[in-house]
Amino acid sequence: MAAAAADGKKGGVLQGRYEMGRVLGHGNFGRVHVARDLRTGQSVAVKVVAKEKVVRAGMAEQIKREIAVMKRVSHPNIVELHEVMATRSKIYLALELVRGGELFARIVRSGRVKEDVARLYFRQLISAVDFCHARGVYHRDLKPENLLLDEAGNLKVVDFGLSALADHARADGLLHTLCGTPGYAAPEVLLDKGYDGAKADLWSCGVILYVLLAGSLPFQDDNIVTMYKKVQRGDYRCPPWLSTDARRLIPRLLDPNPATRITVAELVEMPWFKKTSIARPVSVEPPVDPARAKEAGDKDEPETMNAFHLISLSEGFDLSPLFEGRSSAGRREGGMLFATREPARGVVSRLEDVAARGGGQMRVTKSGAGGVRFEGAGRGGPKGRLAVAAEIFTVAPSVLVVDVKKDGGDTLEYRSFCSEHLRPALQDIVWAADPPASVALAV
Structure with missing residues (x-):
């Protein structure tokens, strides 16, 4: 550092x-x-x-x-x-540097916003949140104060201090840290019995949408306990000026039952979300639909990796020295980080072959552009089914970096899978192992 x-x-x-x-x-x-x-x-x-x-x-x-x-x-x-x-x-x-200030300040200054403008902000928010979830990141404190606006009026998510990673989940696959902001936290978070980070974030997105359209919080009371009870019951009213499509969407987001709460894949198909806006033009990419990404197949291109991403993947990028503490051991848990001159299509094909043959018929899905995730069949061990994620990055013409890591299940089972199946199957396409140093010299 x-x-x-x-x-x-x-x-x-x-x-x-x-x-x-x-x-x-x-x-x-x-x-x-x-x-x-x-x-x-x-x-x-x-x-x-x-x-x-x-x-x-x-x-x-x-x-x-x-x-x-x-x-x-x-x-x-x-x-x-x-x-x-x-x-x-x-x-x-x-x-x-984001110069436009907080979305919260805009709401305080101007009150509720028109639905076309709210739709633009909300699409950008969902695009960012879905991107985080695809990489195993859950924000856990989404609120207008943590949403900034740039000079062009585009939304920027900030403050990941309360965020969690997928591997922070306990053996039940759920997060258990009670955190967030009253009024925006999901009911299952308040119950303190474990929660799905992605579904909790979507609830917070629902509250933000309500605030944009109504100019006030959906759940309000001077007594915090009474307010929490309203959250648990989903006790709120949509103001009369909301459109019919907005009235249909908000209850799907503010569903107190996380099992039936809307998913991002369902959300992007809702009429309100899909409607063409007439407000100021802003380019907003819709969230990646995993099913469509799978259909796209080899058309997906690896993400381009900048120098900071490259350094951060190396074993030397340990944040513990920031506070002069001990280094955290075993970050990679037996995974692989290597450079290759093999085209992305060839790398993906190798990984899919490992999953189909050596991994006991593991289920393969795309995990965003240039990424693959495969998960074991059956119930799995005490920590759930083994899941492995591989991300492919372009660092130079004809040079890729492949980062393979555990995405679920037992660490010992994962290490065994890597040593017995993954490493032998990929060894002939590995150009440089532990590449951040060697690739940096090469390019």
Whole structure:
């Protein structure tokens, strides 16, 4: 992790890269500056975090988790993390600068928004959330305060401090940490009996949509216990000015039963979501429908990997040194990270063959552009069925990096699968193992 050469004060220069400007705001553990990237001239936001305050508050793991998650999710509607730097006393996060302020401030200032505008914001929100879920990331604190607007009016999701990864789930496959913001948290989260992170996020998206269209929260009461009871019952009323299609969609999102709550695949087919808007033009890509992605087959192209993604995949990218703690062992749990000159189509074909033959007839699905996921049949062990995810990234012309890791099930079973089936089947296409160093030299 690069050390910073300045203290993050106005006029100082960090690592010879960022000229620090005025303070944009203050948080519990530091401040946020506008800064200029001296290499590109681009304006960025630099978040300065005081280590001592973070450690004293017991929030070190939360900061590390936020960084780990943000380097995993690069999407037009998610604030981008450019770089991480650290000194003995501070951590510096160089982030995409979003100048339009919070969506919350816009609602407070103007009240409810027209349905066409709400639809544009909501489509962008769902696109970002679906992207996160496809990569095993659950935000868990979606609310208008954590949605920013850029200068063009496009929505950007921010603040992944309470997020969770799929491998944080317990043996029952559910998350159990009670977190979120009252009024936006799903009823199953409040019950504290375990919850599906994706379904909990969709509930929060439903509350945000209601706030956009109604200008107020659906569940309100001065007594917090009474408010929670309303959430559990789904006790709210849609205002009379909502369109018929909006009235049909909101109850599907604010369904207190997560088992029957709408999924993203169902959501994108709802008439309200699909309706053509007449508001300002914004390019919004719809969420990936897994069934359609599977039909697309080899037309999917691998995601392009930038230098930060490449470094983050290496074994050396351990966030523990940010707080001078012990390194977390076994991050890869016996998985594979390798470079190859094999075309993406050939890599996918090899992986599918492993799943069909060596993996005991595992079920194969696409997991986004350039990704494959395969899952074992039957009930599986105490931790569920074994699932393996492989992501393929383009790092240079004719050079790919393949990241294979456990996505579910027992770690010992996963290691056995890798050593007995996966590694032997792929060994002849591996150009460089543990590629971040070797690929960096090659390209």
